[in-house]
Amino acid sequence: MPSTKQSRRGEPVIEQHSIDYIPHAERHGKVWHQGPFWFTGNFVVVTMVTGFVGPAMGLSVWFSVLAVVLGACFGTFFMAFHANQGPRMGLPQMIQSRAQFGSRGAIVPFAATVFVYVGFIVFDTILATQGINVFPEAKAFWYPLLIIVSIVIAVVGHDLLHFIQRWLTYALVVVFAIVTIVAIVHFSTAPVAQGAAVATAGWSLVAFLVQFSLAAGYNISYAVYVSDYTRYLPANASAPKLITSVYIGAAFSAVWLMSLGALLASYIPDADPINSLRSVGDIFFPGFGTIAVIVAVLALVSIMGVNAYGAMLTGSTAVDAFRKVRPTVRLRVIGLIVVGLVALIVALLIPDNYLNSFNSFVLLMLYFLVPWTAVNLVDFYFVRHGKYAIAEILKPGGYYGHWAWRGVVAYSVGFLVMIPFFSLSFFVGPMAQLLGGADFSFAIGLVVSGGLYLLFSRSMDAKAEAAARAASNLELEGTEAELQ
Template identity: 50%
Template sequence: MKLSAQQTHTEPGLTGRQPLQVEARSIDYVPLTERHGKVWHQGLFWFTGQFVPTTMVVGFIGPAMGLSIGWSVLASVLGVLIGTCFMAFHANQGPAMGLPQMIQSRAQFGVRGAIVPMLAVVFVYVGFSTFGVLLGTQAIQTVLPGPGWLWGLVIVGLATVLATVGYDLVHLVLRWLPYVVVPIFAVLTVLALADLEPAAAAAPAGFTGAAFLAQFTAAIGYQLSYAVYVSDYSRYLPRTTPARKVIGYTYAGAALSALWLMPLGTFIAGSVPAADAMSNLRDIGDGLFPGFGAAAVLILLAPTAIALMSVSLYGSMLSGISIVHSFRPIPLNRTARAAGILITAVLIYVVSQGLPVEYLGSYNDFITLMLLVLAPWTAVNLVDYYFVRRGRYAIAELFNANGLYGRWGTRGLVSYAAGVVALLPFVTTNFYTGPMVAVLGGADIAFLVGLAVPALVYAALTRGFDPATELPAITASRTLLDGDPA
């Protein structure tokens, strides 16, 4: 089996000694000599990554459907606790494999077949960023004059700069941003709890199964959507980083911010005539003194929208380069990185300018669609990593279309397709409702089906697989990449 170093990287990457240099690496392997960072940084990074207004908006869904505040909060908490598990267990793949999240899917789907989940992931990146541009633009316009297209351009431009500089700068910004935004959000939270009075729920006793499941599903889907990002931002950690620590810090950071903001969003939505993140937060803040609300919204939402968009731009670049590289090998250098980021930035800006300001309905459907495309992928990926191959991969072969993992991974693709097909009858959105939804009294259990079916199918298709057959390729790959067969 022929392994080629050229297929893994062409330029040296960044190191811990020069954290603000423009990153060179993209989808290529991070050698052990370039690993750096502290595992607890993952906690701060993902706390900030979730500490954005879109997280709060998820909490609006239950009250909008007549669910009481108490039931909505319970649904969100359960959804966060479960959904974050799937996200956090991907974190260990970064230091173990030294690769971005989605390129790892080549082991299950094939070097070219991995474009199927990658295209779905690009949809997630663009969607998240689009809503972030809308919220950030509204935040700026509460304080500063100027057309929305101009402020949207500023947000996209700053996010593009962050993503282009790359891994260490994005980590640095998200690690320090909590010291700015957390105190302000804490004040707004106290003001909201003190000044707002919850309204009566529209539904009898404030509960319906369909509304509870809608809020529960939204919380799971939102947390699960971050699974596609995780290893992108842990892959520079040393390979010896304990799995329990990287998983634990990732889980704690992502869960804590969601457990704060989603219930806060629910409380606000259940206490005001019309739930709108911008105006609600501004009005709450002005209860302290006039003008504080508008300033708080600007300080909170504009920086976090820019930071999170840079995370999405970075991830979309990785997936985009991987898609192109799987069909036509290209130099994995700074030029390719910058081009991938710029193309996605332009796409996000164009889409954001075409969406209506009243985005809540579209946002709910977006979260549902994320579940549809991501749940089957995460099931296949985690089953393969933890139960089939148990974390042992021939990294160099992931860049070889004619190598160990092949061009098209039939088992992964069949399992993914089975998951999508199986969950379709259980999906409910504003534009499509599956036939099983009425049978279940309006309940949406698509996420359960989308996780269970592909996991079972992939486990069945890989039954009898002996990971020992790949050990020679794994040893050769480690020797080639690090001179370290251990």
Template identity: 50%
Template sequence: MAVKPPQRPLAEHSGADPIDAIDSIEAIESLSIQHVPFAERHGKLWKQGPFWFQGNFQPFTLSLGFIGPGLGLSVGWTVLASALGLLVGTFFMAFHASQGPQLGLPQMIQSRGQFGHRGVIVPLAATLFTFVGFNVVDTIIIGNGLQSVFGWDATLLGIGVTVIAVVLAVYGHDWLHRAFQVLFWCSAPCWLLLSVGILTGRVAGPADAAADGGGFTLVAFMVQFTAAAGYNISYAPYVSDYSRYLPRDTPTPRIIASVFGGAAGSPMWLIPIGAWMAATLGVTDPLAGIRAAGDQVVGGLGAVLTLLSVLALVATMGLNAYSGMLTVLTGVDSIRPLRPGRRARVLTISGLGVVWCAVGLSVSADFSTALGNALLLMLYLLIPWTAVNLVDYFFVRRGHYAITHLFRPDGIYGTWAWRGLLAYGVGLVLMVPFMVVGPFTGPVAEALGRVDVAFVVGLAVSGLLYYALTRRLDLTAEEPAVAASERELAEQEPGVAADGSRTPAPHTVEVDG
């Protein structure tokens, strides 16, 4: 058998922690905001598609189909608006996935390259609110939905699902991938059976219900389009969190295609079902609609599909908690250098769980509408960030970063990177006249009949401005730091080259028996 060489010394951010030494918790992921060592890149490309498919294969996605019919839009127009929105939103989201294998970093750590070591706190605030906000909405959906379907206590449900989501997030990356994979194979056949039942007419609404009596208005169409686009764009801050364990030589087109297909595929399946339920069954609660429709197809299918949908939603809450933890630790590390290990991960995720559970249980179901507006506001805050981040990665630095300098306050990316912050701020300000959120309608949006095109403006302005500001950036001055960073990372891993490939390890000894 082969005697393994001694483990390499832990780097400054490797997270040495007394709790790490306890054998009973070795299954808990040890890394958080650190660079994933090349030797630990055990991710599989084929898992990315099903992972992101299942991430959207849950009741929150279904409820997006309620928006159009609620505004008088027909099912057909709702489906078209959603499909177009998903194509646009997922396009930007999927390109972030390529950063994970190349850099081996959580998404927001990489953003220090555009905003600076402390400047990254600006977009971090938006991403954290989004992660917590989604989990608040999910808690409301599960608590009120299962209470109406099965009569279960909403408070106990909220606490229970929070505990499960926290545990899943604490164990981390690999457990999340496994959970999503199992849920995918359990859920897909049930949703397929429900879809066939709807298409073959086995599911019907009340006798006096009109069969899709909606029509078309540009405002309703654009609201549905924006909601669908924003839904997947909101994943942008944490795509590479779940692709950073892939080998560094993972082909960029393949990872983008895999994530795009998965993330867009399930909403294109569930949103039309949601629109049909809203127009035909008149439902306003996604779990109640699933139960009612499923039981008309096969007795008991509704209950099974409802429970599977809840489990999928809980797994997604774990996803949000995991990335929320990375966001918090990134923010703290930006102010005061951390050596985060398992203890920091457990405490941070548990704290986030307390927050979203308390908020979710203290508000009424009607609050979900107001929170939906808050999440739309967060979309506005994320749009300029994604534009700056993608332009920097693909058109300015072209994937070449001094990874070790992203963890240094005195690194080449500075404390406050004025170009990224300026492009972000200008894009955000120029979006305001085009916004329609809650009671506020910008003057340009008012002139357009309350049609919201703010995210298009944000993408264009921030992206183009950042590219213009970086035209005079001396990238050759960064090359020595990039080369030194690559050498430092390689030196930390004997037997592994900088590209992640293994080299002969002369200190490995073969022993018979």
């Protein structure tokens, strides 16, 4: 293992693990840390943009907030239950999918996951550059600089990301509490601006369902992150406390910021996230808006590091399925550089009017990830009950094989039956057209993929897997003994 600079506690400053198993001797952290981590992870300006959609489609502010609350709380339910997989398995989130799909069969959810990570880095980079507001046209300077900073944070790894996210929570809560109170007081007393959406807004079933789907899809997209940041916790970490901590952190921040976005988009004509935040903040006192934007930019850069870290883990897992890789620091650094370069190219090419692109991006995430989360959670909680042959998951050609037909078929059928219900700017399925553009695809995908996988799993050879688990446990115990 390459030598690295040591911390005060004698531990490497740079994280040593990648897509490999975290030994029990190296487990650390506290369950409550997950709350502020996911609060800050979700408390970014990109989240606020999601709340713009309802008002933009003519939905009143309170109906928009209701759709946000229901959607975010629904989506977070699936995301939070993935948290329990980290300490039980000691693995990153997506490599666990090999048990359901096989090492190569998981390539479709892997590709969708990398798409999610890179997409968020791109939108975060654009918004952070707008927030800095110093030579804003100099994209060729700011985009690389912001991405490099996020990559450096991700290189140091898991513990630094947790530290930054945890401490940013305090600043975000104080600053945005002030912004939110000011916005509510101001817009409830000030005359309605000409052209503001609130002047003509009302009820629209289609707009309500779109806002609900976007809020749900946005938080479901975090399902692919969760175990990456819980896998270092002790294996006996309380499951109820862990799931609750993740749920409260992610749901509360999403509901808060999306609702604030709905409020701003309702009362500010052609609302822009950065300029709206700055103008409302300055109502408190001149310059406070700039403080709010700076804090928001810091949160964006931090979550860019989180996204880069996750993309590196998922990309490395995909490569490992076809060509065995050693999970070293060098692999992590190379993977992060590749992620940064791809994100930079996409950011430079994306149109300036990114809101429509963002809405379609969130819905596409929902479509690709809903069948995966259904299969993954059903397998963990109802089929294998959290018991896996961990050492075999790490072997691309091990017990779980290259292709696992149950997961592949359940995912594929679930995705296919969702297509008629898709409602995108460039495609509206026949069922969505009959429903006036309303999108129920996520519900269809969850039920069909999860139900099929549960049905298919009745033919699994439980005795063979139990033998594989026993051998795997002995192998992991031997590995841990060597490390002590």
